[in-house]
Amino acid sequence: MTAQLTPITPITPVTPVTSATPVPRRLRLRPGAVVGAIMIGAVLLLTAIVPMLPGFDPMGQDLRAAMLPPFTDPAHPLGTDALGRDLLDRIALASAVTLGMTVLIVVMNALIGSTVGILAGYFGGRLEALVTLLSNVTLAMPVVLLLIAICAVLRPSAGLTILVLGCTWWVGYARVTRNVAASLRRQDFVVSPLTQGGDTIWVLTRHIVPNIWPHTLIIAATDLATIVLITSSLEYLGLGVQPPVPSWGGMIFDGQRHLGSDPWLSLLPGIVMLLAVGGVQFLSQQFTAETRGSLLRKGGMR
Numbered sequence: 001m002t003a004q005l006t007p008i009t010p011i012t013p014v015t016p017v018t019s020a021t022p023v024p025r026r027l028r029l030r031p032g033a034v035v036g037a038i039m040i041g042a043v044l045l046l047t048a049i050v051p052m053l054p055g056f057d058p059m060g061q062d063l064r065a066a067m068l069p070p071f072t073d074p075a076h077p078l079g080t081d082a083l084g085r086d087l088l089d090r091i092a093l094a095s096a097v098t099l100g101m102t103v104l105i106v107v108m109n110a111l112i113g114s115t116v117g118i119l120a121g122y123f124g125g126r127l128e129a130l131v132t133l134l135s136n137v138t139l140a141m142p143v144v145l146l147l148i149a150i151c152a153v154l155r156p157s158a159g160l161t162i163l164v165l166g167c168t169w170w171v172g173y174a175r176v177t178r179n180v181a182a183s184l185r186r187q188d189f190v191v192s193p194l195t196q197g198g199d200t201i202w203v204l205t206r207h208i209v210p211n212i213w214p215h216t217l218i219i220a221a222t223d224l225a226t227i228v229l230i231t232s233s234l235e236y237l238g239l240g241v242q243p244p245v246p247s248w249g250g251m252i253f254d255g256q257r258h259l260g261s262d263p264w265l266s267l268l269p270g271i272v273m274l275l276a277v278g279g280v281q282f283l284s285q286q287f288t289a290e291t292r293g294s295l296l297r298k299g300g301m302r
Contacts, residue, residue, distance in 0.1 A: 036282025039275040043095055046272065050092035058089040059244055070264055078268055081254065091269055094246040098235070099276065101162055102227045106220050108166030113173025114216050118208060120174070121181025131178065135171045143168050144234070151239055161231060161240045169227070172219050177212050184208055221284035225277045232273060248273045 050056065055075070062084035070079040070087075078087040120131035147164045154160060184190055190207050194200070234240040235249025243250065248269045255265025 030286050032282040033286035036279040036286070039279030040283060041279075043099075043272060043276045043279065046092055047095040047099065050088060051096075056089055056092075058085065058093040058246060061085055067258075067262055069262070070268070079264060081265055082258065087265070087268055090246040090251065091272055094248050094251055094269060095272060095276070097158070097241055097245060098228065098231055098248050098273075101158060101231050101240075102224060104162055105165045105169065105227050105231070106223050108162070109170040109223070110173055110216050110220050112167070113170030114177045114212065116170065117174035117177030118181045118204065118212060121178035121183075122185050122204065122208060124182065128178065128182075131174060135174055138168055138171050141168065143230070144237075144239075147234060147239055148237075156239045156242060158241045158245075161234055165227065165230065169223070172223070173216055176215050176219060180212050180215055181208055184211055218288050221280075221288060224284070225280040228273065228277050228280070 062080070064084065065073070065076065065080050066082055066084040068076050068080045071077065072079065076086050076088070078091070080086055081090070116131055116134075120128040143165065146168065147161065150160065150164060184207070190203055193203050193207070231240055232247070232249035232252075235247040236253045238250075238253075241247040241250060251269040252266045252273075255262070255267075255269070258265050
């Protein structure tokens, strides 16, 4: 009697999942990031839409309609100030002025600090020592007192505030980019092109800068809220945007005279500033976490 052998069905090999297996990564928005996006979106919509409405006139005065409370007159939804100027129009213009100054200051500091830090970290030597000295001197100077001293000689203005803050807040960018550039200059992908006759500028722009700009964006994201508070504080002291152009700090200062009877004059611009600062803080946490995670993954692949 011949035995019948049952054929064995081949088993399909299973590919093991290792750390090198690429796994698609999904962006996980934190609840704070959603809240921050809503807060920033509200401020941006206010800044963009109100100037396009008919009758937009943040400078127009109407003493007969002075000190109107909010939601009492359809022509002035948020009320008016002591000179009869529409608060909604003035808050929208103040938002555009303050946010525009903030973005410009952050961009100036990021460009100055990153450029100085890259050159100091890559070339080292006396240039790095000079940058370190300038950083320490800049940190030792109180920005507000420096601006007060300059305004004692020159007339306070928004341009002067942008110039002073744009030239004194770059130290953080310089220190971080200097350290990163110093570590990158010893890497093979930076040294190899130079040994093959590559140009230094080409190496800086193609290999150093792309690896540094994520670090710069992290600092810029966290600096936005800080610069908003600083510029608003200077405007409150009368060292920034000058009347009749409205600003958040200036409107809060003007409204504090009527804080007991008409608190909305200070509360409304303060709430808008709170939305902007809080929204930037929430969004910067999400952005910082994502960027750092991307940098860690890149570092692990090398």
